[in-house]
Amino acid sequence: MPEAKLNHEERDKRVLDLYEQLLEIEQRLIPTGLHVFGRPSHAQEKADVLRLIASFDRPEFGSRAITDLVAEGVGLVQRGTLFSTLELQQRERVGAVVHQAMEIFVADGEAAAEKFLEQQANVTRHESAKVFSLLNDVSEKLKTNNELESLVRALRGEFIEPGPGADLVQNPAILPTGRNTHAINPYSIPSTASFARSKVVADSLLDRFRKEHGAYPQSMALVLWGLDNIKTQGDGVAQALWLLGVKPVRDALNRVTQVEPISLAELGRPRIDVVMTISGIFRDLFSPTVQLLDKAVRLVAHLDEPHDLNYVRKHVMDQIAAEGCELDDAAVRVFSNAPGNYGTNVNFMVMDSQWENEDTLGDLFVIRKCFAYGRDSKGRPIEGREARRAMDRALARVQATYQNIDTFEIGLTDVDHYFEYLGGVSKAVEKRAQAKPAIYLSDSLSRDVKIRSLEETLRLESRAKTLNPKWYEGMLKHGFRGVAEIENHVSNTFGWSATADAVDDWIYTEVAGTFLLDEEMLDRLRKLNPHSVHSLVERLLEAHGRGYWDADDSTLERLRDISRSLEDQLEGVA
Ligand code: BEZ
Ligand code: MG
Secondary structure, eight states: OOGGGOOHHHHHHHHHHHHHHHHHHHHOOOOOSOOOTTOOOOHHHHHHHHHHHHTSOBGGGTBOOHHHHHHHHTTSSOTTSOGGGSOHHHHHHHHHHHHHHHHHHHHHOHHHHHHHHHHHHOOOHHHHHHHHHHHHHHHHHHHOOOHHHHHHHHHTTOOOOEEEOSOTTTOGGGOSSSSEEEOOOGGGOSOHHHHHHHHHHHHHHHHHHHHHHSSOOSEEEEEEOHHHHHHTTSHHHHHHHHHHTEEEEEOTTSOEEEEEEOOHHHHOSOBOEEEEEEOHHHHHHOHHHHHHHHHHHHHHHHSOOOGGGBHHHHHHHHHHHHHOOOHHHHTOOEEEOSTTOOOOSHHHHHHTTOOSSHHHHHHHHHHHHOEEEEEOTTSOEEEEEEOHHHHHHHHHTOOEEEEEEOOSSSOTTTSSHHIIIIIHHHHHHIIIIISOOEEEEEEOSSSSOEEEEHHHHHHHHIIIIITOHHHHHHHHTTTHHHHHHHHHHHHHHHHHHHHHOOOOHHHHHHHIIIIISSHHHHHHHHHHOHHHHHHHHHHHHHHHHTTSOOOOHHHHHHHHHHHHHHHHHHHTOO
16 A cells, blocks of 8 residues: 555545545435334434435425524525535534434424524524424324325225325425325426426536546436436436436426527537436336437437537437438437336346346347337337337447436335346446446435445445445344345345446455354344345355455355355255
8 A cells, every 4th residue: 555655635635535435424314124014213213314304495395404504503604605515524513413403303392402503503493493393294294104094995995195206305295104106297397496406416427427537428328217207306307408408498388398409608518418218117107208308319419519519419410421321210319118018127137147248238228128219300209119229329329327316215236226227228338339338326315416436336335234234233123024135235236246347346245244254143144034145145156256256265165155054954954
């Protein structure tokens, strides 16, 4: 290590960076157990969730972010300056006051918390009352849980009241739970707030790429999901429109049916070519939005602009010149499954271990997702026409892939869908572009938008969840199912090795050390669920076998022993 060569300043910076990372892990909100159907949340879970709800401006409830109120009250910022621009220590100071205020609120109620904030941080009761009134409402609704009753009523064929779909932090109006999630009017997508919010995300994404690669990406592949766009009122869609450099236009009925270009002067950068791979659910729920996205690409392709400021036009013109194809073939950018089909199957192929090399995974993604949607230049609908060649061409230009993450409840290793989609498309790009794309995720959970690379996000998720005793002990309280969840997380992590080679060796080493090489833990796990422990060991051995994990011989030997002994146990021989 070149430690000795660091000067004081560099050393201090490194320590501060490390400190920032530790704080990031510490402050990351994680689920500490599975949701138990019909059970209201505990007090501690409640304080955490309320704190997060209070840390956002809530114009719909007339309240401001509590972090801003405290930062202003103690004189750290002027009104209008974001809390996130504060120095780390100042943020910590504000965080501590907010934390304490929430605990007082949960223990002693609104009046005590208001008094505390007034005395400790000069927050006027007028302002804090608005925040606590919202929190009171949320807190009351969290006490009730109609899930079981609603289920029984649904089974009796009775009416279930509808409610919005989102997570609690995004939209507290989802409470009480146990209602019938309704979608949104697709013509309202993206909402005005979502479009404004998404500019910051798209700009940060491009900034990050530019810092790392020295230029704008000419082409990016985006993954768009239905539920995510319901929850955020269209953040993914809005980000795609920003990258293309167009804005949504509402008609006389306030429906988003058109787009118009943002001028290059206003944009201040080139228009990025965007390949959109959309889920079957998105295709089904957002038919007008699918048309809008396709329309946006075609509009940009027709703008008479210099090619170095309009990469869509550049690529479409280049392809027409090189292949003599029609504009309709060169401008296809919205891809999904064949009508009536869903998913990429990349997750099933990975989980079954029945694949020879990684290219197969990317090819499977394209086979499943190469169906074009939109309208041709004569206005005739294209409803899932197979367009494999067009997709191959479009992916061959991609330099970066990206997906928006909008909830703390479900992340990269919680489900197999992130790697099947973002991993799948990235692997498909790698073969077609003959270069690995940069892979990014945004974290729009916190107010200060963060763009992270896939590798960074996986490190954070592994530390905050899979390897975090708070997380796995929370899971283990659920016994059999909890062990299955741990195994799921490791398998989903493995999915990121298979599709993107994005998992550090230390992550597998720590998984082995935490769950298998620790005798006491191994004992607990195999008593609860030997099947999942066996799958876990086999997955780690597969990670080694496929070259994703450089493990030492004694570790491997021990894992093979454990595997044999579990097989004996499962066969009832032990
Ligand atoms: C969707 O909402 O589009 C979606 C949900 C689960 C997996 C994949 C996509
Ligand atoms: Mg590796």
